Structures are given as C-alpha cells and as structure tokens.
Amino acid sequence: MPKLSIRGGVHPDEHKLTNEITITRVPTPERLYLPLKQHIGAPAAPDKVIHEIIHKGQIIARAQGSVSANIHAPCSGYVEQITDWAAPHPSGLPTRTMVLVNDGRELRDDVSTPVNPLFLRPEVIAERVSQAGIVGLGGATFPSAVKLTLGQSRNTPVLIINGCECEPYLTCDDRLMQERTQAVMDGIQLLAQALYGPDTIIAIERNKPEAIRLMEIACKDFGNIRVMAVPTRYPMGSEKQLIEYITGRQVPAGKLSADIGVTLHNISTAYAISNAVRHGKPLTHRIVTVAGDAVKRPGNYEVPIGMLISDLLAFCGLKEEPQRILMGGPMMGQALPHAEIPITKGCNGVLAMSRAEVKNSTEHPCIRCASCVDACPIGLSPLTMAAMLKKDKLDQAVDIGLKDCILCGSCSFACPSAIPLVHYFNYGKGELLIRGQQQQKDDEIKRLIQGRQVRMAQQEKEKEEMIAKRMQAIAKRKAAEKAAAEQNSEKEIA
Amino acid sequence: MIRPPSSPHIAGRSSVPLVMLLVLLSLLPGTMLGIYQFGWPALFLFLITIGSAVLFEAICLKIAGKPVRLYCMDFSALLTGWLLAMTLPPWAPWWIGVLGSFCAIVIGKQIFGGIGQNPFNPAMLARTVLLVSFPLEMTSWIAPRPFGTADAPDAAAGWSITANGIPDLDAVTSASSLGHLRTELGRGELLPDILSSTYDPLASAIGTINGSLGETSAILFLLGGLFLLYKRIISWHIPVAILTTVAAMASIFSLHDPDHYAGPLFHLLNGGLMLGAFYIATDPVTSPVSNLGKIIFGIGAGLLLFIIRTWGSYPEGMAFSVLLMNAATPLIDHYIKPRIYGHPGSRIGQFFRKLKKEG
Numbered sequence: 063m064p065k066l067s068i069r070g071g072v073h074p075d076e077h078k079l080t081n082e083i084t085i086t087r088v089p090t091p092e093r094l095y096l097p098l099k100q101h102i103g104a105p106a107a108p109d110k111v112i113h114e115i116i117h118k119g120q121i122i123a124r125a126q127g128s129v130s131a132n133i134h135a136p137c138s139g140y141v142e143q144i145t146d147w148a149a150p151h152p153s154g155l156p157t158r159t160m161v162l163v164n165d166g167r168e169l170r171d172d173v174s175t176p177v178n179p180l181f182l183r184p185e186v187i188a189e190r191v192s193q194a195g196i197v198g199l200g201g202a203t204f205p206s207a208v209k210l211t212l213g214q215s216r217n218t219p220v221l222i223i224n225g226c227e228c229e230p231y232l233t234c235d236d237r238l239m240q241e242r243t244q245a246v247m248d249g250i251q252l253l254a255q256a257l258y259g260p261d262t263i264i265a266i267e268r269n270k271p272e273a274i275r276l277m278e279i280a281c282k283d284f285g286n287i288r289v290m291a292v293p294t295r296y297p298m299g300s301e302k303q304l305i306e307y308i309t310g311r312q313v314p315a316g317k318l319s320a321d322i323g324v325t326l327h328n329i330s331t332a333y334a335i336s337n338a339v340r341h342g343k344p345l346t347h348r349i350v351t352v353a354g355d356a357v358k359r360p361g362n363y364e365v366p367i368g369m370l371i372s373d374l375l376a377f378c379g380l381k382e383e384p385q386r387i388l389m390g391g392p393m394m395g396q397a398l399p400h401a402e403i404p405i406t407k408g409c410n411g412v413l414a415m416s417r418a419e420v421k422n423s424t425e426h427p428c429i430r431c432a433s434c435v436d437a438c439p440i441g442l443s444p445l446t447m448a449a450m451l452k453k454d455k456l457d458q459a460v461d462i463g464l465k466d467c468i469l470c471g472s473c474s475f476a477c478p479s480a481i482p483l484v485h486y487f488n489y490g491k492g493e494l495l496i497r498g499q500q501q502q503k504d505d506e507i508k509r510l511i512q513g514r515q516v517r518m519a520q521q522e523k524e525k526e527e528m529i530a531k532r533m534q535a536i537a538k539r540k541a542a543e544k545a546a547a548e549q550n551s552e553k554e555i556a
Numbered sequence: 557m558i559r560p561p562s563s564p565h566i567a568g569r570s571s572v573p574l575v576m577l578l579v580l581l582s583l584l585p586g587t588m589l590g591i592y593q594f595g596w597p598a599l600f601l602f603l604i605t606i607g608s609a610v611l612f613e614a615i616c617l618k619i620a621g622k623p624v625r626l627y628c629m630d631f632s633a634l635l636t637g638w639l640l641a642m643t644l645p646p647w648a649p650w651w652i653g654v655l656g657s658f659c660a661i662v663i664g665k666q667i668f669g670g671i672g673q674n675p676f677n678p679a680m681l682a683r684t685v686l687l688v689s690f691p692l693e694m695t696s697w698i699a700p701r702p703f704g705t706a707d708a709p710d711a712a713a714g715w716s717i718t719a720n721g722i723p724d725l726d727a728v729t730s731a732s733s734l735g736h737l738r739t740e741l742g743r744g745e746l747l748p749d750i751l752s753s754t755y756d757p758l759a760s761a762i763g764t765i766n767g768s769l770g771e772t773s774a775i776l777f778l779l780g781g782l783f784l785l786y787k788r789i790i791s792w793h794i795p796v797a798i799l800t801t802v803a804a805m806a807s808i809f810s811l812h813d814p815d816h817y818a819g820p821l822f823h824l825l826n827g828g829l830m831l832g833a834f835y836i837a838t839d840p841v842t843s844p845v846s847n848l849g850k851i852i853f854g855i856g857a858g859l860l861l862f863i864i865r866t867w868g869s870y871p872e873g874m875a876f877s878v879l880l881m882n883a884a885t886p887l888i889d890h891y892i893k894p895r896i897y898g899h900p901g902s903r904i905g906q907f908f909r910k911l912k913k914e915g
C-alpha cells in the first residue's frame with residue numbers, strides 16, 4: 063500500500079536545463095587517474111605493475127575481501143605510476159591512485175558473451191556483475207553484486223529501480239531513460255532475473271514525463287515490471303524515503319532494506335549491468351551531468367572514469383572562473399577544493415557554479431521557526447541537534463538521532479536564518495567516526511594487554527609448576543638416595 | 557587549508573527579514589483601520605512605540621557588541637514594537653509606549669541573549685508588566701472617533717493627549733466590550749439584556765468598537781492570518797487549536813447557561829483573540845516546534861484564555877494565557893517530538909498509529 067507522501071522534504075528550483083541535450087561522448091584524455099577506492103568497502107589492490115601494458119577493459123585492480131569492487135582500464139596504454147592523488151572528498155586528501163597513459167589505440171581483449179544472458183542462473187549474473195566492478199551509480203557506490211547476493215539469500219519479493227533523480231540540476235538518469243531505454247530495460251530484466259523475478263517497480267519523479275512515457279512503453283510486455291510516477295519532492299530518491307513511499311513500510315533503524323524484503327538499484331546501475339552482462343563490457347565509463355552557470359556547454363557526457371574534472375570542464379568550456387565546483391548535485395554534492403580531481407564511479411554530476419548561483423547569505427541566529435523540523439524527512443529536530451553539537455555535546459546529539467540523519471540538506475535549505483545545519487552534522491558524524499576508530503584501537507590495545515597478562519600468568523604458572531615438579535623430583539631422588547643409603551647400611555650391618 | 561563549504565550549496569528563498577516583512581505587511585490593514593478609528597493620538601503612540609523598540613534594540617546590540625545593522629535589519633524589533641503597540645489603549649500617554657518597548661526589548665528579549673533566546677513573548681511580557689503596574693492608563697478605553705468626525709482631536713490636540721494624557725478622563729473613556737460584560741455580569745444582570753443594549757456582532761467583526769488597536773477588527777486580523785498561512789509563514793496548528801478550543805468551551809457553557817456565559821461568536825470577535833491566535837501565540841521563538849506540540853500549546857492557550865475571561869479577575873486574558881503556555885513550551889518540546897524514521901516512536905505515537913491502521 064503506497065503512502066500518500068513522504069514526511070518533510072523541500073522543493074528546490076529544479077534547474078534541469080540539460081534534460082533535452084543528447085548524451086555526448088567525451089574523448090579519452092591523455093592520462094586517467096583511477097583511485098583504488100571508488101566504492102564502499104575495502105580498496106582494490108593493483109593487479110598491474112608500473113609500465114605494464116594494459117588493454118581497454120582489463121582489470122587493473124582487484125577487489126579485496128567481501129565488500130569491494132574491481133577496477134578496469136577505460137583505455138589502452140600502460141600504467142605510468144601508482145601514487146597518491148587528491149580524491150573526490152571535501153578534504154581533498156590524497157588516496158592511492160593508478161595513473162594510466164592512454165595510447166589512443168583502443169585495444170581490447172576479446173570477451174565471450176552469453177547468447178542470451180536471461181538464461182543465466184541468478185548466481186552467475188551476480189558473479190558477472192561482480193566481475194565488471196559495478197557499484198551503486200546513483201552515488202552510494204555500494205558494490206552491486208553484494209546487494210544482489212544479499213537479495214538472493216533473503217529472497218526479496220520487491221525490486222525497486224530508482225529513477226527519481228531528485229537532486230536539482232542533474233539529468234543523467236533522465237537522459238539515459240530517454241535515449242537508451244532498451245538497454246536500461248534490459249538491465250532491469252537482468253536484475254529481476256538475478257533476484258528470481260520479484261515484483262519490479264521503476265520509480266520516476268513526475269517531472270520527467272518523457273522518461274515515464276518511454277519506460278512505460280518499454281515495460282508493457284512484462285507482467286512483473288511497472289513504472290510508478292512518484293511526486294516531485296526532494297529527497298524522494300533517497301533509498302529510505304522511496305521504500306517508504308512505495309511499500310508503506312520503514313526500514314527499521316540499524317536494518318537493511320533487504321530485511322523488509324526490498325532490493326533497490328539505480329537506473330544507471332541497471333544500464334551498466336546490461337552493458338556488463340549482455341555485452342561483456344565492464345564499468346569504465348559513466349554518464350555525468352555537467353551543469354552550472356559557469357559552464358559554456360552544459361549537458362550530459364559519457365565520461366571515462368578517471369578523467370580529471372579540469373579536463374572535463376575544459377572540454378565543456380567555462381564562461382567564467384567558477385565560484386564553486388561540486389561533485390554530485392547541489393543538495394548533497396561535495397564542494398571540491400580544486401579541479402584536479404578525477405571522476406569516479408559514483409559521480410553523477412559536475413557543477414561549476416557561478417558566483418550568483420551559490421547561496422551566499424549571512425548566518426542569523428536561530429529563531430526556532432521549526433522550518434527545519436518540518437523539512438526533515440527523517441523526523442529529527444535539526445535545530446536542537448545543531449545546538450548540542452555547537453556545545454560539543456556529541457552524546458546528547460546521538461541520543462536524539464544524529465546517527466539517523468541522512469545528510470540530505472533539506473533542513474539547511476529551508477532554514478530562513480541560513481544556519482549551516484548540515485555542516486554541524488557532518489562534523490558530528492566525523493567525530494563519531496573518529497571516536498569509533500579510537501574505540502577500536504583502544505579495544506585492540508586492551509585485547510593485547512589482556513592477552514599479554516594472560517600469557518604472563520600462564521608463564522608464571524608454568525614456571526611455578528616446573529619448580530614444584532623439580533622440587534618433587536629432587537625430593538624423590540633424595541628420598542631414593544636415602545633409601546638406597548639405608549639399604550646399603552642395612553646390608554653393611556647384615 | 558581552506559575547508560570547502562558544506563552541502564547544500566543552494567538555499568530556499570526564505571530569510572528572516574523576508575518572514576518579518578510579510579508578517580508586518582499582513583498586519584498593516586488591521587493597524588491602519590485601528591489608527592483611522594482612534595485618530596492622531598493612536599498614530600503618535602504607535603510611532604513612538606515602534607520607534608523606541610528599534611532604538612532599544614540598537615542600543616542593546618551595540619552594548620553586546622553585535623553587528624547592529626545586520627540584526628536591526630531583520631525587523632524583529634520592529635515587529636515586537638508593533639505587536640506591543642497593538643495591545644495598548646490607543647490614547648495612552650507616550651511613556652507607556654516607551655516603557656513598554658523597554659520591557660519588551662531589553663527585559664523580554666535582549667537580556668536572554670537576543671533573538672531566538674527569549675522564553676517569553678516579549679510583547680506580551682511588556683503588556684503584562686504595564687497592565688499590572690499602571691492599571692489606570694492601561695484600561696482607559698475610548699470610543700472610536702475616526703479622522704474627520706466632529707469629536708476627533710486634530711493633530712495638535714492629539715499630540716497633547718499623547719504627551720500629557722487625556723485631559724478629562726471620565727468624560728471620554730468607556731469600557732471595552734469584554735470589560736463591560738464583566739462589570740454588568742458582576743452586577744447580577746443577565747447576559748441577553750447586557751448584550752442586546754451594547755453588543756453588535758457586525759461592529760465587532762469589522763472593528764468599529766473600542767479597545768486597543770489589535771482588539772478592534774477581528775476580520776482584518778483573520779484575513780492577515782490567513783495570508784500568513786497561505787504564505788506558509790505560520791502553520792495552521794496553533795491558531796486553529798486556540799480558536800476551536802475557545803469556540804468549543806464557549807458553546808458548551810453558553811448552551812448550558814445562556815444567561816451567564818457568552819456564546820462562541822462573542823468570544824471569537826471580541827478582545828484580542830484573533831490577533832493573539834494568529835500573531836502572538838504563533839511566535840516561533842516561544843512556541844513548540846513539532847506539530848502535535850503546537851496543537852497542545854494552542855489548546856492550552858485557548859483553555860486558559862477562556863478561563864481567565866470567564867472566571868478570572870481580568871476581562872481579557874490573551875497575554876496571560878500565552879505567557880503561561882510559553883513557560884510550558886520547553887516541557888512540550890521535550891516530550892513531544894516527531895517520530896524518527898525506522899524507530900518505533902513513543903508509546904502515544906504507537907497507540908495512534910495502531911488506531912489508524914485498524915480504523
């Protein structure tokens with residue numbers, strides 16, 4: 063039973079000006095910078111050494127552990143170096159990155175592709191998705207194969223394909239559905255196949271009528287796949303909110319969506335899965351919306367992963383020096399310290415915002431107007447949490463729900479006093495993370511110390527036992543000697 | 557290293573000055589009607605009150621070392637002064653206005669740390685202080701005498717009233733409708749007799765009756781409040797809760813004993829109820845943040861108002877009831893919170909959700 067609406071949310075200006083511009087392919091630049099960690103989980107480990115020749119689509123770094131993802135070469139050429147390079151993170155701190163030199167020859171190994179992947183066993187589909195290094199392309203970057211396996215083991219009866227794209231400016235999913243409808247549909251079928259044919263719902267916000275129309279036509283012949291037009295409201299495309307809207311159920315705190323029988327994948331993930339499973343092409347390119355007032359030719363671009371944002375912006379042209387460069391949408395995207403940062407798997411947009419576009423208001427004191435409370439889709443009290451974090455009362459903030467905050471930004475957006483609420487929550491969550499790591503470290507140290515104490519005690523005991531044994535032995539020997547001596551003397555007497 | 561700014565990178569159009577300006581705008585029609593009715597003295601008092609409010613705010617900000625321009629430009633002091641002026645008798649002397657502004661801005665607001673920090677509604681706090689300290693000046697109501705009518709004072713005479721007080725107090729003052737009702741009931745008169753002689757619902761609605769500026773035109777303040785609702789500056793919860801509570805209480809008692817209790821319409825149209833419900837109780841700083849909390853706040857204020865009006869020793873109780881509920885706000889906010897996604901929520905919430913599911 064669908065709900066009538068989600069709680070809270072806001073209506074930012076859409077700015078979806080690029081939704082009628084055809085996806086353009088961007089030529090591969092001379093160098094690509096591929097961070098080893100572009101996903102949630104353990105970083106991949108390099109599978110090639112420096113100066114090793116690579117072909118397009120080859121694995122260059124392998125997944126490590128159960129939650130991780132392979133990384134493939136988007137070009138042919140060779141590995142120039144493996145170094146530390148600025149990662150797409152607000153801190154701009156460097157992470158391990160493989161630098162590839164493009165030789166422009168587009169050499170590719172032959173791949174074997176199944177005749178009809180829809181006849182593949184679900185486990186095999188998941189395996190191929192895993193091989194292709196596909197992660198949640200909506201921005202979550204959780205390895206898709208892990209999600210599929212989880213869905214298989216829990217046997218989730220509902221599959222939701224997220225085509226909401228509720229962030230302003232971004233139109234890459236919209237364009238994908240309009241231009242490559244068949245491929246997207248194929249990916250959705252493969253996903254459904256991999257999950258033993260669940261009830262499949264493609265959720266698209268009502269502000270994309272063309273995409274809705276085309277997708278509806280495409281899934282006409284499938285009994286278990288249907289399109290659901292959902293209200294245009296930020297953050298409709300957030301996993302938790304969408305699940306509640308469609309199924310009427312909330313994912314309990316600390317649980318996964320699979321626990322209530324739902325698997326959720328993004329539209330662009332479905333597209334990548336079709337590419338991977340049907341055509342044997344791993345994830346090496348993705349569609350990125352380039353927009354913002356400072357861009358000369360905004361639009362949707364098919365970009366090789368690892369391309370520097372500066373290269374991409376040079377390709378699209380800049381009207382003016384951007385005031386702020388964002389990776390992702392304007393509500394949740396990250397401001398980048400500079401443009402020498404590569405496009406990663408989870409990057410759905412690059413926004414070069416002009417001075418006029420960026421919010422630029424002075425902060426006023428909180429007037430307790432409760433706009434933030436009304437806007438929060440989770441039902442938190444952002445004003446109270448921020449006040450606590452201001453005073454560094456982290457525990458109290460956690461008590462009233464800091465951990466549940468999804469950092470969607472609705473509260474900051476709605477605040478008339480222009481209080482950077484999300485800034486406080488980012489800070490609070492960062493502190494929690496540090497604290498968690500510290501806790502782990504402390505636990506580890508404690509474990510080691512305890513282990514040592516136990517060992518010492520053990521040794522002590524062993525030593526004592528040994529001494530006792532030796533004493534006994536000595537005593538025995540002495541007794542024996544004594545006895546022998548006595549015997550001797552007895553003999554002598556005798 | 558410069559830390560890049562946090563998301564979100566765009567913001568809604570709402571801002572504190574804008575909110576305040578819209579509130580002021582919606583107050584304008586009712587205020588103008590009031591000033592028109594009570595002539596020059598009302599205008600002078602109004603200007604003095606809001607002027608001194610802004611002045612006190614600027615002085616306090618200066619002393620506290622805050623940016624005066626930035627904070628004064630949020631119009632909050634102007635609004636506080638304005639609301640205070642709406643609750644004063646229109647012909648009150650100038651020092652009532654100045655003292656009131658002092659109480660509101662300095663004692664009611666800045667001492668607590670300025671905008672957003674005050675536990676009590678500053679305008680209501682000031683009005684209460686004035687009412688208790690200067691009962692005579694604060695209850696000298698005059699009948700309306702609009703500009704241009706024969707007994708309206710001209711500008712000079714009006715100024716002298718504001719500057720030196722009303723010359724012949726007993727000759728011009730008359731009780732407000734609520735006060736009149738109270739005295740007559742006290743004399744043992746029956747309600748229908750009292751009302752038939754003095755009370756005209758239409759005049760109360762439009763506002764051609766005596767009282768403070770804010771107690772006259774129920775209709776204009778209702779319209780202003782609806783405008784604010786439409787603009788989403790206030791939510792419906794508090795006004796609706798107050799008005800329905802008062803109306804329900806009045807209906808129950810007047811049906812039960814029509815000789816001693818006035819009906820709902822009388823309560824809704826007279827006194828400062830409309831102004832209070834839409835403009836004063838909805839003050840965001842001093843009211844709860846959650847919707848359910850707001851409803852509880854409104855019901856509480858409505859009940860208190862009815863009790864004070866009916867059985868208390870003052871004829872009007874808007875200020876008292878709002879202040880009392882202000883005091884309860886932190887408590888309400890502590891216990892009534894929205895349910896957090898994915899958590900079971902409070903017992904009460906669980907109970908209601910179960911009801912909803914079954915019903």
Ligand code: SF4
Pocket residue numbers: 427428429430431432433434435444445473476477478479480481483
């Ligand atoms: S929206 Fe801003 S001003 Fe309003 S209560 Fe929340 S934090 Fe305070």
Ligand code: SF4
Pocket residue numbers: 437438439440441442443444466467468469470471472473474483484487
């Ligand atoms: S950022 Fe957090 S607190 Fe703010 S609206 Fe989103 S979920 Fe609520």
